[in-house]
Amino acid sequence: MTRRYENEESGEDILRNLIITIAPIYIVILVFKWLTNKNNFWIWLLYGVIFLVILISCIIIWHKIKNKISQRKKDHIINIIKQAGLEEYINNFILRFGLGQEKSKDTFKIRNYSIDQNRINDLQDFLSQKQIKFSTSDIDILLSYYIEKREKEVTFESIKVTTRNFSELNGSDFEKLLYRLFEAMGYTVQLIGKTGDQGGDLIATRDQERTIIQAKCYNDTNAGNSAVQEIVAARNHYNCNKATVITTSHFTKEAIELAKTNNVDLIPREVLQKMLLDYLHESWN
Structure with a gap:
């Protein structure tokens, strides 16, 4: 895992730095003892071996204790989330x-x-x-x-699973795929996409959430501002409290900025692929 704060020093880093500092000094002492007093050399070498064995043992024990504490902490955190239904x-x-x-x-x-x-x-x-x-x-x-x-x-x-391709879908096929997806997610879904649909293709309802969805089945084109503008109008027209644009491609920078301003959720290709795999167990490219 990449740490959020790269300047944070872990226990392993401190120990490694300590060894890097001590080792050259110890080697110099050994060389000096070998040149001046060979009897003392073997004593210092023995001290070094004993110290190394103790150090390795402490590291192993420390890691086991640390891992056990970390596992307990993780289990505690996950249990809190599970018990809260979150x-x-x-x-x-x-x-x-x-x-x-x-x-x-x-x-x-x-x-x-x-x-x-x-x-x-x-x-x-x-x-x-x-x-x-x-x-x-x-x-x-x-x-x-x-x-x-x-x-x-x-x-x-x-x-x-067998991988399928978005490029094989037309607009109607993509809408039906999203219909199946949102049904699997626990929504009641209406397929409303047709000529004169006012910018919306599906309405997904769950509890108090009523979401208007626009499906953009693109291969080589990114969804732009018009997609966001259309779904904002459709949200008002169909009396929905959420609006989402889903594409098999990506979104332009301008569309992302406009979506933030108008509280529109954007689901690009990568997110859609994960959703399809998670809820329909289908792999799409």
């Missing part, structure tokens, strides 16, 4: 913000995931509202656990 929220957070959609120097990185620190602060505030007080290191452990779990599942599922 696993789906955490997975959604990772899926929504974990693929580096927001460029920032201050990020949490693990595997191919990159999450902006401001988003992590938002997650910390969200958990705090649920009476869950997690430190920054606790959030790191939490996200690492669910990302590693997700990636292992993705690997196993990818091995089992």
